[in-house]
Amino acid sequence: MTPGGTDDSRLSKNQRREAAREKAKQLREEQRKREVRNRVILFSSLGLVLVAIVVGVTLVITSTIRPAGPGPANMASDGIVIGQGFVAQPTAALAAGEDPIPTETDPASGVVDIRLYVDYLCPYCGQFETTNNEQMGEWIDSGAATVEIHPLSILDRASLGSRYSTRAANAAACVANYSPDQFWAFNGLLYTNQPEENTEGLDNAALKDLVSQAGVTEQSSIDSCIDDTTFRGWVEDATTRALNDPLPGTDFSVEGTPTVLVNGQKYSGSLTDPDAFSAFVVQVAGEAYDDSTATPTPTPSAEPTETPAG
Missing domain, CATH: 1.20.5 (Single alpha-helices involved in coiled-coils or other helix-helix interfaces)
Known part of the structure; x- marks a missing residue:
């Protein structure tokens, strides 16, 4: 046992x-x-x-995903209007969630209304800008035309995760908010230094350097605005509106960039021929007024410029 x-x-x-x-x-x-x-x-x-x-x-x-935030000052239409002497048209900032306010224009005044819907990474936008920057600048400076620029962020997918389209559009909004009369210069510099698609694009330090080159008046505020992507929510909202809602005075939305409107009529000609765009502007301007109603405001010339600036 x-x-x-x-x-x-x-x-x-x-x-x-x-x-x-x-x-x-x-x-x-x-x-x-x-x-x-x-x-x-x-x-x-x-x-x-x-x-x-x-x-x-x-x-x-x-x-x-951030909640809707206020837009930048001087872009109540979702774009900034550059007028004679490259002076921006002042407007109050949109409140969070507020609908944009279309810019009032009067074609009969003889001042041509040019609207550009652009993505700063878009190579076709770069072609149009390089081709037509100089002659548009002459029209603006003389008072023959105003140019309203709408920065969009469509091509974030083509910047290797850096969201360059959004950051560049935000930087443009920062300049519009703090130093609007230097917007035209900064806009041109973004194209002169435009990165190629499928690269990370310019980093924030490079964007801030371009801001400095544009001669802005409030560099430190703009630098902080760029680093914080202060207007990122507005950029996303403005892009959504442009892609989904009819553009003011039209029955169509943005299908690609650049979308160029002259007195509300869509330009579909060459992006690399300044004569083609100039002729279109003169044609549309002529439809808006005749000799009996024209004002002494200089009319855009159809003569080609010399080598266009970027």
């Missing part, structure tokens, strides 16, 4: 069978308890994982 045990040889057959059943029952009960315990541990672990996932997703969403 084993010390402390029971000599099974002295048990009857029925007793041994009953003892085996009892032992099996105990083993099954212990197994059941282990399984319950393991399930509790498993579900607890899954719960922690799910909580971590939910927290992670929430952090991602809140870090990438």
